Amino acid sequence: MISPLEAIELLKNITIPFRTEKLPLAKTLGMNIAEKIVADRDFPPFDRAMMDGIAVKDISAPTWKIEGMLFAGEPVKAIKKMDGSLEIMTGATAPRGTEAIIKIEDLKIEKKIATYIGKTPLEKGQFIHLQGADAPAGSVLVKKRTKIGPVEIAIAATVGKAHIEVESKPHVHIFSTGDEIVGLHETPKDHQIRSSNVMMLKSVLLSKGFKANSSHLPDSAEKIKANIDKVLESNDIILLSGGVSAGKKDLIPSVLAEAGFETVFHKISQKPGKPMLVATRSDGKVVFAFPGNPISTLTCFWVYFLPWVSGDWAEYNVKEIKFLPKPSAELDQWIPVENGEVLAHNGSGDLISWSRADGLVWQKAGDKAKKLPYIPLK
Ligand SMILES: Nc1nc2c(c(=O)[nH]1)N[C@H]1C(S)=C(S)[C@@H](COP(=O)(O)OP(=O)(O)OC[C@H]3O[C@@H](n4cnc5c(N)ncnc54)[C@H](O)[C@@H]3O)O[C@H]1N2
């Protein structure tokens, strides 16, 4: 049996399936881009004036005669004489042969003659943002799979992309299993229970923007296999609850093998959630099968599935806990806590006691530490 840490390492190696879709640019912040952005023109596309001032052909001339004016958004004009100049605004195209742009604060202008009064020597090329200096036309500005931040949005807008192809979240199908399970609107017979797991999983997934559907599987290998094959036509990930431990009708491991899945791991040395199973198929489909007890399903989903599917294995905060139970010698424990105190409960089938928990702490097998990694639940 592997440890929770080993399970996490194995999960990190499983590629998260994703889809692609075209979205309006303004709706793509924070997503991964699924195409590359290529420069349609040089960046910048022309020699761009970086200051309001004058454009001169010869910085060594004692004064410059102002021949005219050049605004941003106007086609470029030429400076006619060697000691000529054009008044130029930031963002305008510097005329061909411009040696420098001198900012207006460094000039005295009288009767259309400009004289330099700045304190530092003039430099060739000053305040000209040269065409192609940032990137030449045809170069890749944003690589595929880059996370889209505000800069990438601005770059895509600059090359005229109103819509871009992005990676969208995988489609998830949730199955409950077991002949004892009935739907929410049914009245359970004495030996039956309503499914709590599906709603719990679905609500979290929907709140995180996943497409998630659900259905129920009876304890029949044939029906389980047929249903799994069917939902995989339109889904990328299957979540299952129940049917993964040692009972005579715990059919999930064998049916998954029949459906072409390879087990990544089955069983983790932990409580709750020991019989958890993860399997992958060569076409990229992934199955997480959670042990059916409601708290086992919840813990495995929270501790393993959510960090995996969001690609976010953030470090846990540490919490000091009063009166921790003696650690188990063999199994890591996920312990419900409320305000730093352990909650007494009747095991992983007891939803009611866990409802007070603000989070879980992780007590490793044999570890007597009082400060433990804490995972909030709310
Ligand atoms: N001989 C062994 N027995 C068990 C072992 C073991 O290692 N050896 N592991 C135990 C542990 S730990 C757990 S957890 C459970 C998990 O078993 P399964 O994944 O096979 O789950 P089921 O037997 O189908 O169901 C367990 C329990 O959960 C209830 N359940 C199932 N689905 C739902 C649902 N959608 N909503 C609410 N409750 C659900 C089900 O009725 C059972 O009471 O196995 C131990 N046994």
Ligand code: MOO
């Ligand atoms: O993992 Mo089972 O979690 O204890 O009841």
